[in-house]
Amino acid sequence: MSGQTVRDRTGEYASSDHTILLIDDNPEVARAISLAFDCEGYGLDSASTPEEAFSMLARRRYDAILLDLNFTRGQTSGAEGFATLARIMADDPSAAVVVITAHSGIRIAVAAMQAGALDFVIKPWRNADLIARVTAAIAKRERTRAGAATTPAVPVATGSAAGTGLQRLLGDSPPMVVLRDLIRRSAPLAAGVLISGPSGAGRSLIAAMLHQGSPHADSTETVVDVRDPAGWERIERATGTLVLRHPDFLDDVAQERLASSIPARARPIGIVDDCRPLIARLRARLGTIELAAPPLDQRGDDALLLARHFARDIAARHGRAAPPFTASAEAMILSTRWPDEVRGLQQAVERAVLLDDTGVIDAAALAPRLVQAVAAVTPPAAAPLGVSLEDSERVMIEAALRHHRHNVSHAAAALGLSRQALYRRMERYGL
Template sequence: MPPPSHATLLVIDDNPSVAAALEVLFSLHDYRTLRASSPDEGLALLATQAVDLVIQDMNFTQDTTSGEEGEALFKAIRAAHPDLPVILLTAWTHLEAAVDLVKAGAADYLAKPWDDRKLLATVGNLLELGQATRAMADCARRDHRQRRELERDHDLRGLVWADPAMERVLCLATQVARADVPVLVTGPNGSGKEKIAEILQANSSVKDGPFVTLNCGALPSELIEAELFGADAGAYTGAGKAREGKFEAADGGTLFLDEIGNLPPEGQMKLLRVLETGRFSRLGSNREKQVKVRVISATNADLPAMIREGRFREDLFYRLNLIEIRIPPLAERPRDILPLAQSFLAAGKSLSEGAAQALQRHAWPGHVRELKNVMQRACLLSASPVIQAGELGLPVVAASAAHPASGPEPELDRDSIEQALARAGGVVSQAAIELGLSRQALYRRMERLGIARP
């Protein structure tokens, strides 16, 4: 993949031969390279030049090996340019300091002597992620026209959404999809993490490759490694013949690891090695296999808490969490409730106004999965084409608790109202609920803006 156009890299290293070698390497791949031989010179260049990425040494004083100069330089760069990615070049004596700086926000570290291909891959991925981050910052300014562009330009796998919180998730997912880096999808059970993984795959550079899934919480710990890496015949009790693992099956595509927090310690160590090298061995075999797999993982667990408790490897967390996509609970995206509910309705069924209000008032502890189950149950049990509130099986909540009478009505423009009406199929009461208005208030707003009644 060609590098992002007009990318400028800054190399800060007091060893002229190292700086020259990096400049030649990057120039061969069409990057513009700036060189600085000291921290002060590097900071001065950053103050006057537009730089997309920094590669810095960890030691600038020949008689010390502590890496303190590199740490001070990184902190100065971070303070002045908090979004600028920094790669640390380190000798093994500085490895602990480099790991600490990655925790503090450094993009990555590479040991000297570096591997050219790995360095170039890291630089390319970070530049693409930088582009994605800048695009994500623009998502807050997207209007409804940009929503249509999302749907037109990307494969969203039939996802139904209307809430700005979910649109921000989609903006990020579609922007990072083509960057060949691990992604961690977080959110509660039933919120749609696998759907986001499918969207990442569908818009990636390996979209035509396999999409393989493994639920790490659905198997006993002694079988997870065999599922991931495969096993030779006789590798464990009951292994009568060799079997292919998920990594082999996903070669050239994407592997989705759901409930990654349930991966046992031995599996965590082997997964880390595959992420770093692309190589692994089947259980019971000493022969290594090489694969190219994009790993997307998901969890509803608090991985930082598990790290503190010693139940999850910190280094694996930072490899998996190069970029995190958090899916908000359904209660945090209330505008999604009715469009999703309507998408789950059987043909010929609709919602009464009372049913729509009951759906809006419910807390949805089970999220989208619970909503789907509620709608399927109601469609099966309701003898009428119009589903009533009592047929949903939801607890009764006072309307005033969900829709306070006091407070100003939200300000809405013509496009917002027309699109809400379209999503509601012209049912004014349902559009009013989505917009946070009473039906009478919506009628008044429509009359003021000259919107015809459906």
């Protein structure tokens, strides 16, 4: 059921232009709600976990979101749902969220409305009431956005074009939680922002999120690579958001000129590898606020979360089912220092999905890019492919042991090996 879109009997989207996202781990609830909305001509996508939901929200924008408040069996506090709601509202304060709760959870539902939800539905629901509440939430959201659009002083995160997702930073690691909060707080301001970090770590995405949360979100930002002289004439004409890429590559004279060229009416955002080469005047103009994109190897399990998102996204774009990752692939994803950071991981996953003919993605499917990268820097006298495969196996075993806190039984199960087979490999590699 996950990711299903309701269609009419001809296979086309039903007559309504509205599409709903349901976040609920109960497949029976998902089936019942999808049937209800199908009868009324709505499109409906379903996510069984918050992780899957944020992946889908990154791919398209939904007219309304139906959110269950508990995703773990036995949990009734609503804590999981509140955390998901907070993240949804932080990413898009105008989101139309309707929460789903049991009859005994009215107090929790009211608290959810205080946290940003527009309404709530009590289980068991009547279909007519469910649809009416969602329709009313959509209408209220559209009125709010229309009113905000006439008041330029109020920042509205209008995001990208209809039908596509808002720019979102995916990841649950502590550095990403802190970074998302800083972006949310910085976006509505007029102050310059300096974004540093390795190429491929999401610096351009951070700049796009700052723009979509700013008062200038309804206009297109001006993006200039300052290493290209042909782009400089656009800097002095810029209004709204002005994104300047690679000012740290300029010499001191060019940096002085750049600092003088940034118009007062523009909100500058600089993207750099390193802040240190910037002269003091330019750094002050660009970097009232400084944000750092953390490298992927400092983000823990985010690499696996991102890999799953890329697999879903690529499969959806090519009309395929997203293949799952084997335990060996997951271990490789978590233990590899990916060339070109998140962008490199995305390229490896895209290649694996497009070339998949087995229904799963294993470590070997992700390895070709890594083998090429090793070959590019290895002297001709180095040992060929066999050594790389051994190294990969060792890395995967080390990652599995570390992930399972050196519980050999659990690590062996994750790798698809018997305990004896894992012990033999551990002895071979001196682990």
